[in-house]
Amino acid sequence: MIPKDGIQEIKMDFVAEEDSEVELIAHCTFPNAVKVVHKMDAKMVIGKNASLKYTETHFHGPHGGIEVLPKAYIKIEEGGKYYTNFALISGRVGLLEFDYSVDAEKDSICEMVTKVYGKADDKIKILEKIALNGENARSVIKSRLAITDNAISEFKGITEGHAPRARGHVDCMEVIQGNAKAEAVPIVRVDNPLAKVTHEAAIGCVDKKEVETLMARGLEEDDAIDIIVKGMLA
Numbered sequence: 001m002i003p004k005d006g007i008q009e010i011k012m013d014f015v016a017e018e019d020s021e022v023e024l025i026a027h028c029t030f031p032n033a034v035k036v037v038h039k040m041d042a043k044m045v046i047g048k049n050a051s052l053k054y055t056e057t058h059f060h061g062p063h064g065g066i067e068v069l070p071k072a073y074i075k076i077e078e079g080g081k082y083y084t085n086f087a088l089i090s091g092r093v094g095l096l097e098f099d100y101s102v103d104a105e106k107d108s109i110c111e112m113v114t115k116v117y118g119k120a121d122d123k124i125k126i127l128e129k130i131a132l133n134g135e136n137a138r139s140v141i142k143s144r145l146a147i148t149d150n151a152i153s154e155f156k157g158i159t160e161g162h163a164p165r166a167r168g169h170v171d172c173m174e175v176i177q178g179n180a181k182a183e184a185v186p187i188v189r190v191d192n193p194l195a196k197v198t199h200e201a202a203i204g205c206v207d208k209k210e211v212e213t214l215m216a217r218g219l220e221e222d223d224a225i226d227i228i229v230k231g232m233l234a
Contacts, residue, residue: 004065005035012042012072016050016080023053030058033094034065040074041215044097046080046108054084060091064120071099078134087115089233093122093151100127106134106163115144115233118151118180129158132166132195139168143184146229148177148209158187161195175206 001008008028016022030036044168046052060066068088076082081103088096093116104110110130118124124147130139157167170186186199204226214224 001030001036004032007037010040011022014044016046016052018047019049021051026056028058030066031061033061037067040070042201044074046076046082048075048077049079056086062092064092064094066094068096074102076104076110078106081109083111085113089115089117093118096124098126102130107136109222110139113142118147120149122151124153127157129221131160132168133162135163135165137166141170143167144233145174147180147182151180154183156185159197162195163188163192166195169223171202174203175217
């Protein structure tokens with residue numbers, strides 16, 4: 001969207017049928033946004049032994065006047081595979097409210113990766129939930145968030161193990177600078193004795209020695225931090 005204001009609404013009802021293999025790539029660009037709303041309401045079904053890769057990359061301008069509101073429900077049938085990678089690291093985030101929910105059946109695989117870089121007074125809220133409903137279902141929720149200035153981030157990753165030999169992991173890493181505030185809440189729920197779900201979460205600042213090393217090579221402090229953060233997000 002080139003204009004400074006407007007609404008972009010995406011409604012997706014997508015089925016990857018049995019044994020199919022699909023890759024979707026979306027580039028969302030808002031270079032001049034001052035008051036723009038980007039909504040997505042998606043429903044995806046990955047059929048038996050099918051594979052779907054979905055990559056969504058955002059490129060924003062410097063103003064931060066954007067509301068990004070993606071919501072999706074994904075069902076992965078027996079033996080299906082679903083991989084998603086969401087990245088918003090270029091320009092100001094504005095407001096991001098990310099809400100994805102997945103039901104994974106027998107022998108399925110789900111991998112969800114989210115990377116976001118928030119600045120100024122950006123607000124980031126991420127909710128990702130995976131229910132491992134079938135035997136041998138496997139999943140990873142991986143989140144990499146960096147926030148600086150007065151930005152705020154909230155991450156909640158939920159994995160539920162409901163079937164024998166289901167395996168899930170939640171991995172969240174957040175880097176904060178300035179007056180930023182970060183919250184990470186990995187939640188694991190298991191009601192089958194043969195299922196296993198694990199989690200790890202870390203919040204911290206950029207390594208001081210790394211910053212000093214780059215500054216010794218001629219970079220200003222802010223530029224050095226920016227390079228380190230973008231390296232982590234890459």
